[in-house]
Amino acid sequence: MTQPAAYIRYCTRCVMPETKPDLFIDDAGVCNACRSYERRREVDWDARRVELVRILDRYRSRDGSTYDCIIPVSGGKDSHFQVITILELGMNPLCVTASTDKLSPVGRRNIENLKSLGVDYIEVSTNPLVRRRMNRLALRQIGDISWPEHVAIFTIPVRIATQLGVPLLIWGENSQNEYGGPAEAAENNVLTRRWLEEFGGLLGLRVSDMLGQDGIEAKHLIQYTYPSDEQLRKTGVTGLFLGHYVPWDGYQNALVAQAYGFESYPKAVEGSIVSYENLDNFHTGIHDYFMFLKYGFGRGTSLACLHLRRGRLSRRQAIEIVKRNDGKFPSVYLGCPLEEILADIEMTRDEFVKICDRFTNKKLFVCDARGALVKDARGNLTRINDDNVEADVASGAR
Numbered sequence: 213m214t215q216p217a218a219y220i221r222y223c224t225r226c227v228m229p230e231t232k233p234d235l236f237i238d239d240a241g242v243c244n245a246c247r248s249y250e251r252r253r254e255v256d257w258d259a260r261r262v263e264l265v266r267i268l269d270r271y272r273s274r275d276g277s278t279y280d281c282i283i284p285v286s287g288g289k290d291s292h293f294q295v296i297t298i299l300e301l302g303m304n305p306l307c308v309t310a311s312t313d314k315l316s317p318v319g320r321r322n323i324e325n326l327k328s329l330g331v332d333y334i335e336v337s338t339n340p341l342v343r344r345r346m347n348r349l350a351l352r353q354i355g356d357i358s359w360p361e362h363v364a365i366f367t368i369p370v371r372i373a374t375q376l377g378v379p380l381l382i383w384g385e386n387s388q389n390e391y392g393g394p395a396e397a398a399e400n401n402v403l404t405r406r407w408l409e410e411f412g413g414l415l416g417l418r419v420s421d422m423l424g425q426d427g428i429e430a431k432h433l434i435q436y437t438y439p440s441d442e443q444l445r446k447t448g449v450t451g452l453f454l455g456h457y458v459p460w461d462g463y464q465n466a467l468v469a470q471a472y473g474f475e476s477y478p479k480a481v482e483g484s485i486v487s488y489e490n491l492d493n494f495h496t497g498i499h500d501y502f503m504f505l506k507y508g509f510g511r512g513t514s515l516a517c518l519h520l521r522r523g524r525l526s527r528r529q530a531i532e533i534v535k536r537n538d539g540k541f542p543s544v545y546l547g548c549p550l551e552e553i554l555a556d557i558e559m560t561r562d563e564f565v566k567i568c569d570r571f572t573n574k575k576l577f578v579c580d581a582r583g584a585l586v587k588d589a590r591g592n593l594t595r596i597n598d599d600n601v602e603a604d605v606a607s608g609a610r
């Protein structure tokens with residue numbers, strides 16, 4: 213049987229396409245994220261927990277005059293899990309939130325719930341007028357409306373760590389997955405400036421690039437600026453990924469969080485397949501949609517893969533669910549209409565659609581004979597294939 217000239221290749225174990233940045237599929241057809249998950253079985257989690265306790269003990273305040281650590285939080289299920297775990301270990305954390313770009317009411321309620329777990333809490337809100345300009349600039353320039361938020365999530369807690377002289381930051385999961393490490397190791401455990409630039413989702417846009425655009429001046433960028441090496445050294449700022457020390461599972465975290473009052477959404481979030489995450493920022497629908505346009509996978513695919521690896525979905529089910537929910541045009545997210553978001557950032561729907569098209573990888577989606585993207589009445593695209601073509605042929609699906 214002849215293959216089409218071009219098609220998207222998928223991991224044969226999960227449903228992630230090869231077009232995801234930093235994803236590699238080996239000769240057996242299995243991606244590095246699945247391989248990495250496989251290696252988790254060999255981890256001695258008891259030993260890791262002992263190591264965690266040892267590290268925490270080293271940073272614990274002897275006289276209670278300051279905090280033992282800082283936990284950067286959004287108020288989501290993972291934040292709840294981090295705080296619950298760290299409190300159980302007898303630490304006195306300071307929780308720090310960098311305000312989300314466009315906070316939802318359920319997001320606010322979850323932040324309040326997180327505080328009620330029994331922690332001191334600081335929320336830093338950057339100037340919303342400037343942030344909206346940055347949302348717009350980043351959407352136009354790199355196709356990511358959430359860029360200012362991604363920067364602030366990393367810079368603000370680290371700034372507070374240096375300001376208050378609290379060296380230890382407890383992050384959640386290393387988004388580069390199982391590649392975390394112990395706090396005393398020199399490499400890849402700590403969330404450094406380099407990690408931030410490489411993996412923090414900044415997409416090559418630097419904070420300094422904002423200067424002079426849309427009237428943005430240095431004074432507007434204070435909270436977006438990572439502390440200097442000298443400031444970091446003075447406090448001895450270090451960080452660890454909790455996901456390195458305890459087996460990390462977002463679904464399990466959600467169950468724990470819910471038992472402590474965390475509120476999920478009444479239905480699967482638009483463009484996602486679950487109801488328990490990314491509930492705090494109305495912009496997330498746009499952010500995830502651009503991921504789909506650029507790389508051919510949305511939030512639904514990422515979640516399906518996590519569940520699939522843990523045996524909670526079959527591959528066939530995952531493909532169906534992804535087809536149903538993933539990569540839909542973000543007309544509405546958490547009930548917030550696209551028009552409201554665009555009005556905030558002073559952008560027309562027409563310009564928004566043009567930006568979408570400009571960032572779409574046309575090789576991944578069905579186009580007409582003239583090479584124009586084919587869209588349905590709701591503006592949705594169709595991926596050229598949702599599973600490996602050979603597998604489809606074998607199963608008689610095509």
Ligand SMILES: [Zn+2]
Nearest residue numbers: 223226243246
């Ligand atoms: Zn995989």
